[in-house]
Amino acid sequence: MSPAPTLAVVGAGPAGLSAALAAALRGVRVTLLDSAAQAGGQFYRQPAEALGARHPKALHHQWRTWERLRDGLAQQVSAGRVQHMTERHVWFVERVGEAPDGRDPGNPDGRGPGGSDRRRFAVHALLGPEQEDSVAVYADAVVLATGGYEKVLPFPGWTLPGVLTAGGAQAMLKGGLVLPGRTAVVAGTGPLLMPVAAGLAAAGAEVAALVEAAGAGDFAGRSAALAAHPGKLAEGAGYVAQLLRRRVPLVVRHVVVEAHGKDSVEAVTIAALDPAGRVRPGTERRVACDTLAVGHGMLPHTDLAEGLGCRVDGVNVAVDAEQRTDVPGVWAAGETTGIGGAALSLAEGHIAGRSAAARLRGAVPDPRTWAAAAKSRTRGRKFAAALAAVYVPPAHWAEQLRDDTLVCRCEEVPASAVREAVEELGATDARSVKLLTRAGMGWCQGRMCSAAVAGLAGCEERSARRPFARPVPLGVLAQDPGEQSPS
Numbered sequence: 001m002s003p004a005p006t007l008a009v010v011g012a013g014p015a016g017l018s019a020a021l022a023a024a025l026r027g028v029r030v031t032l033l034d035s036a037a038q039a040g041g042q043f044y045r046q047p048a049e050a051l052g053a054r055h056p057k058a059l060h061h062q063w064r065t066w067e068r069l070r071d072g073l074a075q076q077v078s079a080g081r082v083q084h085m086t087e088r089h090v091w092f093v094e095r096v097g098e099a100p101d102g103r104d105p106g107n108p109d110g111r112g113p114g115g116s117d118r119r120r121f122a123v124h125a126l127l128g129p130e131q132e133d134s135v136a137v138y139a140d141a142v143v144l145a146t147g148g149y150e151k152v153l154p155f156p157g158w159t160l161p162g163v164l165t166a167g168g169a170q171a172m173l174k175g176g177l178v179l180p181g182r183t184a185v186v187a188g189t190g191p192l193l194m195p196v197a198a199g200l201a202a203a204g205a206e207v208a209a210l211v212e213a214a215g216a217g218d219f220a221g222r223s224a225a226l227a228a229h230p231g232k233l234a235e236g237a238g239y240v241a242q243l244l245r246r247r248v249p250l251v252v253r254h255v256v257v258e259a260h261g262k263d264s265v266e267a268v269t270i271a272a273l274d275p276a277g278r279v280r281p282g283t284e285r286r287v288a289c290d291t292l293a294v295g296h297g298m299l300p301h302t303d304l305a306e307g308l309g310c311r312v313d314g315v316n317v318a319v320d321a322e323q324r325t326d327v328p329g330v331w332a333a334g335e336t337t338g339i340g341g342a343a344l345s346l347a348e349g350h351i352a353g354r355s356a357a358a359r360l361r362g363a364v365p366d367p368r369t370w371a372a373a374a375k376s377r378t379r380g381r382k383f384a385a386a387l388a389a390v391y392v393p394p395a396h397w398a399e400q401l402r403d404d405t406l407v408c409r410c411e412e413v414p415a416s417a418v419r420e421a422v423e424e425l426g427a428t429d430a431r432s433v434k435l436l437t438r439a440g441m442g443w444c445q446g447r448m449c450s451a452a453v454a455g456l457a458g459c460e461e462r463s464a465r466r467p468f469a470r471p472v473p474l475g476v477l478a479q480d481p482g483e484q485s486p487s
């Protein structure tokens, strides 16, 4: 009997967990890797065990789904079908050869007989938290389920201590059980702002205002797509009710134009937007706070997929109806293929896991077996598209940047330098701006400033094409991959 095929799943959020379970239940040996100390991803982020949280459920929605994933993982781990590797920061995935059984006949579409995707991949991961040593995990196929990260748009005062991303504030609360401050303003745009404000208020912070750039009019014409998700609408209505009960002012069609403070944030100025997305002069007012949690949506993590040569459409990893990328043996699921929420990630992960399990055995999967997940995926994508059209950063946000406002905080590049690169030196894309100003060359490799640079340069947001998904020590790069410890 041939040994069970192996699958490496990168990311243990809703998509990765769902993929790992679907594949393991169908006879595949799965290695699940994640940089976090516990499974759950962003949506089901768990408090550190040492904190001994008595009611972690209080910070979550859809807890039953989490229990099903958590218990399913525990069962598969104890049955030896899944190996769960925590604190593994995957920096590169590469194809290292053909399948041991030689099933790679060079079909025009690159797939083996019966559509088999049996190949050999090495997944390189830095060991956390130090991230100085690298290990390699080998598998016949890979599912990339690395989720997304928050889009950051600068404004005067955004680098002051006390200003953090909305997701960062939530991560402190869910993962560390701490509040980022006593009095918070939650601002920006997007569906994440409501759970963040509600979570902070429930945990005892005074939420001085929830400032949302979108307004009621932005929902016009999208009611059908939104109504198809009554559960999500009810969740949203629940947050609004919680915020009203706690007397949190909900300020719509407004933005934060500046954060003020000497050593840390002490207040913010908010202002109303006109229909074109410009600040209305004379509407500015100050709101005192010691924390500003600000979010403008999210962007998918595409680095690992791009390192493998997968096609990326705009900012999303491109996949087919089975969640396969255009690189044989590589699937992608969840927010790496487009921002869309936990339910969509679950559906995509399930389909990816089932497809991989079938293809790794040389079978062509029958999509009818995952019809329910496919239906949920279709609804989820429509819902996500409707939300993406509603929650758009104000068109003229870049006009608020003063010349001395930092755009790239790693390399300390001010807006004036980016403007000069665009207006005087003729840069028309983020790469030229980077070469002329160093914006995007620092530690975060443009994860923080790429959206801002694109906005200032007036060019489309594109994936950044970074060679590695994490900063890698030179010693690790100098090592012969064969010398890296196997996992």
Ligand SMILES: Cc1cc2nc3c(=O)[nH]c(=O)nc-3n(C[C@H](O)[C@H](O)[C@H](O)COP(=O)(O)OP(=O)(O)OC[C@H]3O[C@@H](n4cnc5c(N)ncnc54)[C@H](O)[C@@H]3O)c2cc1C
Residues within 6 Å of the ligand: 010, 011, 012, 013, 014, 015, 016, 033, 034, 035, 036, 040, 041, 042, 043, 044, 088, 089, 090, 091, 145, 146, 147, 148, 149, 150, 166, 167, 168, 170, 171, 192, 195, 196, 298, 301, 333, 334, 335, 336, 340, 341, 342, 343, 345, 469, 470
């Ligand atoms: C900060 C933040 C807060 C959010 N809060 C909410 C919320 O309150 N409500 C809501 O409805 N939605 C929220 N979302 C969106 C929601 O989390 C997602 O819809 C859902 O979690 C997506 O699932 P996923 O499995 O695709 O990705 P994720 O849940 O993001 O999981 C991806 C996993 O991959 C891991 N990973 C990424 N890169 C690597 C790497 N190179 N090596 C190893 N591991 C890696 C991450 O550690 C993570 O565990 C939030 C998103 C973010 C980013």
